[in-house]
Amino acid sequence: xxxxxxxxxxxxxxxxGFGTDKYPNLMLRGAGDLDNWHLKVxxxxxxxxxxxxxxxxxxxxxxVEEMKTSGIRGRGGAGFPCGLKWSFMPKxxxxxxxxxxxVCNGDEGEPGTFKDRAILEYNPHQxxxxxxxxGWAMQCKLGFVYIRGEFLWLxxxxxxxxxxxxxAGYLGKNILGTGWDYDILVYRGAGAYICGEETALLNxxxxxxxxxxxxxxxxxxxxxxxxxxxxxxxxxxxxxxPILRMGGAEYAKLGTPKNTGTRIFGVSxxxxxxGLFELPLGTPMDFVVNELAGGSSTGKKIKxxxxxxxxxxxxxxxxxxxxxxxxxxxxxxxxxxxGGLICMDEDTxxxxxTLRLIRFYAHESCGQCTPCREGxxxxxxxxxxxxxxxxxxxxxxxxxxxxxxxxxxxLCPLGDAACGPMDSALQKFRHEFEHHITHKTCYAQGSRLLxxxxxx
Amino acid sequence: xxHPLPPETSNxxxxxxxxxxxxxxxxxxxEALAEIQALMVKFPDKLAATLPALHIAQREFGFVSLxxxxxxxxxxxxxxxxxxxxATFYTMYxxxxxxxxxxxxxxxxxxALRGAAQLLEKVCEKTGVxxxxxxxxxxxxxxxxxxxxxxxGSGPCVQVNHDVYDEFVDEKKLxxxxxxxxxxxxxxxxx
Numbered sequence: 164x165x166x167x168x169x170x171x172x173x174x175x176x177x178x179x180g181f182g183t184d185k186y187p188n189l190m191l192r193g194a195g196d197l198d199n200w201h202l203k204v205x206x207x208x209x210x211x212x213x214x215x216x217x218x219x220x221x222x223x224x225x226x227v228e229e230m231k232t233s234g235i236r237g238r239g240g241a242g243f244p245c246g247l248k249w250s251f252m253p254k255x256x257x258x259x260x261x262x263x264x265x266v267c268n269g270d271e272g273e274p275g276t277f278k279d280r281a282i283l284e285y286n287p288h289q290x291x292x293x294x295x296x297x298g299w300a301m302q303c304k305l306g307f308v309y310i311r312g313e314f315l316w317l318x319x320x321x322x323x324x325x326x327x328x329x330x331a332g333y334l335g336k337n338i339l340g341t342g343w344d345y346d347i348l349v350y351r352g353a354g355a356y357i358c359g360e361e362t363a364l365l366n367x368x369x370x371x372x373x374x375x376x377x378x379x380x381x382x383x384x385x386x387x388x389x390x391x392x393x394x395x396x397x398x399x400x401x402x403x404x405p406i407l408r409m410g411g412a413e414y415a416k417l418g419t420p421k422n423t424g425t426r427i428f429g430v431s432x433x434x435x436x437x438g439l440f441e442l443p444l445g446t447p448m449d450f451v452v453n454e455l456a457g458g459s460s461t462g463k464k465i466k467x468x469x470x471x472x473x474x475x476x477x478x479x480x481x482x483x484x485x486x487x488x489x490x491x492x493x494x495x496x497x498x499x500x501x502g503g504l505i506c507m508d509e510d511t512x513x514x515x516x517t518l519r520l521i522r523f524y525a526h527e528s529c530g531q532c533t534p535c536r537e538g539x540x541x542x543x544x545x546x547x548x549x550x551x552x553x554x555x556x557x558x559x560x561x562x563x564x565x566x567x568x569x570x571x572x573x574l575c576p577l578g579d580a581a582c583g584p585m586d587s588a589l590q591k592f593r594h595e596f597e598h599h600i601t602h603k604t605c606y607a608q609g610s611r612l613l614x615x616x617x618x619x
Numbered sequence: 620x621x622h623p624l625p626p627e628t629s630n631x632x633x634x635x636x637x638x639x640x641x642x643x644x645x646x647x648x649x650e651a652l653a654e655i656q657a658l659m660v661k662f663p664d665k666l667a668a669t670l671p672a673l674h675i676a677q678r679e680f681g682f683v684s685l686x687x688x689x690x691x692x693x694x695x696x697x698x699x700x701x702x703x704x705x706a707t708f709y710t711m712y713x714x715x716x717x718x719x720x721x722x723x724x725x726x727x728x729x730x731a732l733r734g735a736a737q738l739l740e741k742v743c744e745k746t747g748v749x750x751x752x753x754x755x756x757x758x759x760x761x762x763x764x765x766x767x768x769x770x771x772g773s774g775p776c777v778q779v780n781h782d783v784y785d786e787f788v789d790e791k792k793l794x795x796x797x798x799x800x801x802x803x804x805x806x807x808x809x810x
Contacts, residue, residue: 173773173786274727274767305663312674312711313768315781348661353670354711356766370662370669371701372708388663431729431771438772473728473767503771505729519728522625523766529708547625612731614739614764616749 167323168316169197175438176281178455187417189405189425190398191441194285200320202327205288212288212333214407218296219341226300230403232411234423239268239359239396240472240500242422242489251383252301253391263303264392266382267294267400268364269310272356273472274523275503278427279397281439283310283317286401287324291347293403295333298345301393306347309364312354322349356527360575361394363529374531375575398427418444422488430456432506433465444488448478451487452506463508467592471500473520474580476587497587510609513592514599517584518546519612524581535578538569542585549596550613552603559596563589640715642684647694651679655694668695669705673712681809683712710765718754718761719807720800722746723778727767730774734789738775739764741790745797759800779805 176194180186192209193199205211218226231246253261267290271279282290294306310318325347328334336344350368352358358367362376365387386392402424406414415423422444428451431437435457442451448470452458459465467477470487476497478485485495492499507516525539542565545558566582573579589596598606633639647655654675658668672695676687683706691706692699706712713721722742726735739762743749746760754761770776773786777796782805785796799805 168782172784175772271769272767275729275771276767277769277771280769311769312709313778350662350667351671351674352711353673353709354765355709367670368667369664370666370705372704388667390663429772431774432732469728503729505732505771507732511732516728516731519726519731523727526766543625548623551623553623610734611736612728614726614736616740616743616764 167200167320171195171197172284174277174281175436178440181441186442187425188441190282190286190289190401190427191439192286192289194281194439196285199285200287200324202288202324202331205286209286209289210408212292212331214404215292215295215333216339218299218407219339219343223300223302226296226407229407229411230300233406233414234411234421235399235402235406235414236422236489237396238398238402238426238502240273240474240498242499245395245399248383248393248395249297249301251381252393253383255302262390263301264387264390265294265297265301265303265306266361266364266368266387266392266394267306267308267397268359268361268394269308269314269397270352270356270359270364271314271397272311272359273474273501273503274520275429275431275469275472275505276501277429277431278439278502280314280317281427282397282401283314283321287321288328289404290321290397290401291325291328291333293400294347295328295338295345296403296407297393297395297400299341299343302343303345303393306345307350307368307387308347309350309352309358309368311358312352315351318349318351325349355529356523357529357575357577360577363575364394365392372529374529375577377574419486419488421490426502428487429503430506431503433460433463433508433511434458434506435460442487445486445491448485448487448504449483452483452504456504456506459506459508461508461510463510465506466509466511467507467513467516469503469505469507469584471498472503473505473523474498474576474583475500476583477591478587479591498583508609510607512605512607512609512612513588513595514546514550514605515612517588518543518550520584521546521581524577528577528581532573532575532578534569534572535581538565538578539581541565542581549599552599554596554600556597556600558600559589559593639685640682642680642682642686642716644680645686645690647676647679647690651675652694655691659695665695666697666701669697669702670709673702673706673709677712678809682716683714715753717763717808718748719759720805721761721763721780721808723763723765723768725766725768725770725774725776725778726764727771729767729771730776733774735775738777738788738793741793742777745793780808782806 182188236242358373363373367373382392525543569578570582595606659665680687688702692702750764
C-alpha cells in the first residue's frame, strides 16, 4: 500500500462558534487532523457506523422515507431532493430482478469548490457509511466512487479506508448478518471537468469518453453499465449518517423549511481567511464573507461575488445580503450550485475575469453539442479581442446575442454554465467592457489574471 | 483591422500528416499485464478497465504514446480506435513526453485572483520551459497550465507529478518545491 499523505494542509475549516447548536458540525468533524481518517478514530470519536447499524435494522423503504423527511437537497449543484431521487430507483418484482448501482460523484472540478476534498481527506469513513446506507436503502449490488484523477493521494486513502471497513465487516458478503452483499469500488478519472455531469460520469465510469448522454432514459432507468443507477455528490452521501443519527425530522429543523440542513461553503478569492465553512442553509452571504472569511484581503471593497462555483452568475453589491439557500439565490438570478463563493475586489478587471472563466468552458466543452463547442470558443475569441484593445462596441451586442443561442440548447448544463458568468458580467459590469473598448485598457487597476506565457 | 486570437490550447489537434510522438517502449511488463487482467474482472464490464489501464500505461511508458494505446487495446481486447478516443479525450493522459517533475499550475479564477498568472510566469522562468513545450533540456522539468485543481481556498496551487499539492505558492515556496524535487522528496513522474 502506498504511503498515506502526512503533509498538513493549510486550509481553514473552523470559526468561532462552530460545533455549537447554532452551527452544528456534521460534515467537517475532525477536519485538520490527519489521523482522523482511521476507522477506529471514526468509531470512537464521531459515532462511526452507529447510523449504519440502525439503518440495517430498518426496512430499506423506511430509510428512503427518513431521507425524504430530512428534506436534504443534492449538494452537487442542482439541488434535487435526495430522498425523492432515491425513491425513483425501480424495485424488484417477482417477474423482474434488477441489478442496481449507487455512484458517488467525486469529480470535484468546479472552480471555487473544494469541499469534497476535505471530506475525502478527513472523513472518508463518513462517506463510506453513507454509501453503505444508500446501498441498503436502494438495495444496490455495488457502489462506485468516481474521483478525479488529480486526487491520487485521496484515492489511495479512500482505498485504505474501504479496506478497513471490509475488514470490520461493514462491506463484503452478508454485511452485519443481514444476508446482504455490497461492496464499494473506487474509479479514478483522468482530468475532464465534464465528467462531473452525471451521465458523462457514467460514460467515463464505463471506460468511454466522458460525453453526456441524452436524457431520458434517466440514470434511474438506465445508468452505469445499462443498469438502474443513482448518482449522488460526495457531500450528499456524507450527510446521510448524521441524518439517520439525529433523525430526518430533527435534521429538517436546520436551515430553512425548503432548504434543510447544513452545507459546506468554500470561500476563495480576495478574502482574509479563505476556507471551508459548514453552515446551515440560508446563512446570509455577507455574514459568511465578512465575518467568517474576514472580508477583503486587499483593503479594497469587494465588488462581485460568484455565489455557487464558477458556473453561477455573479452577484454585485446589491445582492450581497442574499441568504445562501437554493431558492433565494435562484430567485435573485443566480444559483447556489456547489457552494463555492469566489470574491473579487474593486481592482479586479471583470473583462479578464470573464475571459478566464469562458476560456475554462471553451477548454472543457466535450465537443458533442455544436452550440456549446462553437459558442464558448466564439465567446472566448470576442472577449480576447476586447481584452487586447481591439474590441468594438457591437461586440457587446454580439456577446449578448450568443448566450441565448447556447443556453438550454445543449445536452448537459455546461453550455448554460458558461452563459451564467457571461450574461451577469455584461449586465452588471457593462461599463468595464465599454471602458475596455473605448480606452483599450482595463477599467480596474489590479494585477493581471491572465498569463503572458503563450499556450494554454 | 487586426483580430488577435487567443493562444492555442496545450492539447491542440494534430496537423494533417502530423503524428503523435512515439515511445521507445512497445509492450507492457508482465506485472502491468497482470494488473490490467485484474482490472478487467473488477468492474462489471471489461471496457471499464480502459481508463485505469491508460493510467498504468502512462506509468510504464512515461507517457501515453500510440504504442501505449495499442498495448492497452491488445491487453483488454478492445478496438484500438476506442482507446485512442478515450486517451485523447482526457487531459491527464500526456500524449507527449514530460519531464521527471511535471509542474502543473492552476490558473483558474480563484487562483488567478491570488496571483497564479504571475506564478506561472515565475515557474517558466525558473525551469526554462514553457507550458506545452515538452521537458527541459536535462529532462528534469516540464510545465503545464491546468484548470481548477480544487485548491481554491489555498491558491495559487501547484501539483507536482501525481500526488502532492502545494498550496499558497509564492516565489519562496516555489524555490523550496523545486529544491525538494531535486533532493528526491517527490515521487518522480514514472514511478
